[in-house]
Amino acid sequence: MYIQRAVPLCWNGWRQMRESRVRWIGVGIGAALLALAYPIAGQKGKKVEEAVIYQAAPLPDRIILTWAGDPATTAAVTWRTDTSVASAVAEIAVAEDGPLFRTKGHAVNAHTEKLDASPGAANVHSVQFTGLQPDSQYVYRVGDGANWSDWNQFRTAASGPAPLEFIYVGDAQNDIYSMWSRLIRNGYTEAPKARFILHAGDLVNRGIVDSEWGEWHAAAGWINRSVFSVPTPGNHEYPVGADKVRKLTGHWRKQFTLPANGLQGLEETNYWMDIQGVRIVSLNSNERQREQAAWLDALLSGNPQKWTILTFHHPILSTAKGRDNKELRAMWQPVIDKHRVDMVLTGHDHTYGRSNVTSGTSGVQGGTVYVVSVSGPKMYNLEREPWMQRAAEDTQLYQVIRIDGTQLRYESRTARGALYDAFTLSKVKGKPNKIANASLPKPEHLRMAEERKISVK
Numbered sequence: 001m002y003i004q005r006a007v008p009l010c011w012n013g014w015r016q017m018r019e020s021r022v023r024w025i026g027v028g029i030g031a032a033l034l035a036l037a038y039p040i041a042g043q044k045g046k047k048v049e050e051a052v053i054y055q056a057a058p059l060p061d062r063i064i065l066t067w068a069g070d071p072a073t074t075a076a077v078t079w080r081t082d083t084s085v086a087s088a089v090a091e092i093a094v095a096e097d098g099p100l101f102r103t104k105g106h107a108v109n110a111h112t113e114k115l116d117a118s119p120g121a122a123n124v125h126s127v128q129f130t131g132l133q134p135d136s137q138y139v140y141r142v143g144d145g146a147n148w149s150d151w152n153q154f155r156t157a158a159s160g161p162a163p164l165e166f167i168y169v170g171d172a173q174n175d176i177y178s179m180w181s182r183l184i185r186n187g188y189t190e191a192p193k194a195r196f197i198l199h200a201g202d203l204v205n206r207g208i209v210d211s212e213w214g215e216w217h218a219a220a221g222w223i224n225r226s227v228f229s230v231p232t233p234g235n236h237e238y239p240v241g242a243d244k245v246r247k248l249t250g251h252w253r254k255q256f257t258l259p260a261n262g263l264q265g266l267e268e269t270n271y272w273m274d275i276q277g278v279r280i281v282s283l284n285s286n287e288r289q290r291e292q293a294a295w296l297d298a299l300l301s302g303n304p305q306k307w308t309i310l311t312f313h314h315p316i317l318s319t320a321k322g323r324d325n326k327e328l329r330a331m332w333q334p335v336i337d338k339h340r341v342d343m344v345l346t347g348h349d350h351t352y353g354r355s356n357v358t359s360g361t362s363g364v365q366g367g368t369v370y371v372v373s374v375s376g377p378k379m380y381n382l383e384r385e386p387w388m389q390r391a392a393e394d395t396q397l398y399q400v401i402r403i404d405g406t407q408l409r410y411e412s413r414t415a416r417g418a419l420y421d422a423f424t425l426s427k428v429k430g431k432p433n434k435i436a437n438a439s440l441p442k443p444e445h446l447r448m449a450e451e452r453k454i455s456v457k
């Protein structure tokens with residue numbers, strides 16, 4: 001329209017006028033969009049405090065499945081209400097194709113603890129279901145007898161070796177509800193039959209801030225009601241108290257019902273479980289590390305499982321020089337090599353680095369694969385080290401690990417589900433594992449020199 005009405009002008013003049021008009025049309029469109037976003041120009045909605053968003057109510061929320069015992073015959077569920085619910089209960093039944101299971105279940109009374117959290121206390125309730133049949137589907141709900149959650153479904157583990165699939169994520173930590181939610185949901189859509197989600201520490205940024213836990217639970221939502229969680233604590237779950245001493249946040253043991261089979265005093269942070277031929281071990285890298293080396297050595301000396309996977313927060317092969325943890329490596333790596341641990345899954349460095357099968361220390365051929373990963377939006381710089389087979393910066397990742405017989409298949413995928421790293425490990429009797437690295441597109445996701453000066457959050 002405009003061009004048709006334009007009077008003849010010299011070329012430059014005409015172009016200037018056109019560009020100027022285009023600019024004004026752009027400004028007009030921008031203003032219209034802003035007006036749509038804010039019905040009254042310049043006015044935003046009133047900010048609702050996070051503590052208010054995530055405050056407890058009489059109805060159950062933060063419902064989460066974990067294990068405190070044998071994954072083949074037990075399951076634990078923990079949830080939160082406000083303090084008006086003093087006695088809580090869970091119901092469980094064998095899952096059926098239709099609704100008739102509702103009349104066949106039985107009730108289990110919950111253990112209730114008070115959780116001191118701004119803007120007021122809440123109650124946290126937990127139940128352990130025992131005597132379950134292996135490799136069987138169950139349904140459960142939680143409540144107070146009058147108000148109930150939805151019925152949620154899960155499957156117990158098989159009693160011996162069987163194909164196993166699980167998801168592993170590094171630090172979620174920051175902007176959890178707004179930025180981590182798509183990552184964990186994409187992980188679930190990629191591996192909906194995953195038996196559990198392993199969290200390698202720093203689930204939140206401030207372990208004593210209740211609303212951050214509210215974000216964490218809300219981001220995964222109902223996934224946590226039917227896929228088990230296996231968390232290990234990071235340094236951000238160890239806030240500094242009024243006495244200037246770092247201590248495990250009070251939220252941890254109350255909201256996660258986990259095994260108490262590690263070192264005394266480190267219950268539910270240092271623990272292990274066997275599931276379908278795989279021994280999963282959580283070490284607490286925040287405290288009493290030397291004692292845990294001896295504990296781990298003893299635990300793995302009598303390990304009948306074909307596969308062993310370790311998780312802890314602080315990597316012993318770091319993705320940045322300034323973050324190298326020599327002391328922890330000296331304490332733990334000889335034990336890891338000695339017992340030929342298959343994989344070590346860590347977080348903390350807010351970048352991605354994955355080793356080949358390592359040659360080990362002290363002359364022992366360990367064959368362990370080490371991973372540092374990050375799932376939330378906080379990103380650091382990476383420093384390339386010879387041990388890294390694959391690396392990434394500024395990339396939110398989750399990993400899907402599938403174990404079947406003598407093979408382990410590993411995939412690392414980005415927040416949008418794109419394959420970023422992959423390999424297969426194969427067991428060789430009496431020798432370290434063999435690795436077959438997938439050939440993946442280059443270049444890797446690495447920052448440009450200028451970008452290294454930018455710290456994202």
Ligand SMILES: [Fe+2]
Pocket residue numbers: 171173202234236348349350
């Ligand atoms: Fe972190």
